[in-house]
Amino acid sequence: MTDVASITRRLEGDYQSLAPQLRKAARYVVKAPTEVALYSLREVAARAEVGPTTLVRLAAQLGFPSYNAFREAFREGLRSGADRYASNIEELQHYRGGATFEQLYRDTGEQIVQNINGAYSSIGAAQIAAAGHFMKSARRLYLLGLRANYSLSFYLHYVLRTFMANVILLEGRMGMLIDEIGDIGPKDALLAISYEPYALDAVKAVEHAAKQGAAVIAMTDTPLSPIARHATRLLVLPTTGTSFYQSLVPTMALIEGLICYLVARGGPRIVQQVKEEFQRRDDFGAYWRDRD
Numbered sequence: 001m002t003d004v005a006s007i008t009r010r011l012e013g014d015y016q017s018l019a020p021q022l023r024k025a026a027r028y029v030v031k032a033p034t035e036v037a038l039y040s041l042r043e044v045a046a047r048a049e050v051g052p053t054t055l056v057r058l059a060a061q062l063g064f065p066s067y068n069a070f071r072e073a074f075r076e077g078l079r080s081g082a083d084r085y086a087s088n089i090e091e092l093q094h095y096r097g098g099a100t101f102e103q104l105y106r107d108t109g110e111q112i113v114q115n116i117n118g119a120y121s122s123i124g125a126a127q128i129a130a131a132g133h134f135m136k137s138a139r140r141l142y143l144l145g146l147r148a149n150y151s152l153s154f155y156l157h158y159v160l161r162t163f164m165a166n167v168i169l170l171e172g173r174m175g176m177l178i179d180e181i182g183d184i185g186p187k188d189a190l191l192a193i194s195y196e197p198y199a200l201d202a203v204k205a206v207e208h209a210a211k212q213g214a215a216v217i218a219m220t221d222t223p224l225s226p227i228a229r230h231a232t233r234l235l236v237l238p239t240t241g242t243s244f245y246q247s248l249v250p251t252m253a254l255i256e257g258l259i260c261y262l263v264a265r266g267g268p269r270i271v272q273q274v275k276e277e278f279q280r281r282d283d284f285g286a287y288w289r290d291r292d
Helices: 004-017 020-031 033-038 041-048 052-061 067-080 084-098 101-122 125-137 147-160 177-181 200-211 249-264 268-284
Strands: 141-145 167-170 189-193 215-220 233-236
Touching (some): 004 020, 020 033, 033 041, 033 067, 125 189, 125 233, 141 200, 147 167, 147 189, 200 215
Parallel strands (some): 141 167, 141 189
16 A cells, blocks of 8 residues: 555545544645645644644554654655646645735636635546435425535525425524434434534534434535435535635535435426516515616
């Protein structure tokens, strides 16, 4: 096991049996292989928020004679081009402080396009159709995105409500999340969006839904995510951006794909439902119109 892909598969397979700190280190290694290749043991440990000895233990558990041998596998991955795109982003992070905003602006646009292409390349139409099937056939479809991810679930709910009456947006306001999702069951589905740092309530909601037998569609950043282990359908998306915070653009782009599937497979009734919904909005005067 000397290449990054093999290490990743091993970590994914052994993840549940690892101690908590080793799990934390494994999640970081899978999510940020370029950092493992480029930075010192102490720097990687600081970024992963674990002790250096934890990374040494992880390397030993994977069969490497030393941490340096472990890191060399990731450096070889960079040399072979496996992590070329991630390496380019790392270089951007190094020089962007001295770059002009025009350069950073162009780089940001290029990164967004790259992320969307990556999401649509790694997640095929069959995977979207499989996730969409659970959403379409569910008695009730619950949507969950907390904190920064709320905007994504809100948008999906807003669009789906124009032609689906069984969609429920989970918000968890005033500590009421368990009340909102408490009666979820085997005929229902939950679409959950969560990226590191994972909102605790999102993890608990997914665990509850899975325990009750509901289908779980998980949109997250790694197969080692705490919501991934309960997923009926798992959609792993990139979140790398040029700002200090994770990018949600790839997730929004994939949501468009899910909406397209549900509309395309919804039949003639959707045409009438959408027409009636927008007629109600017009009658209510929801949108501005120029007056004669």
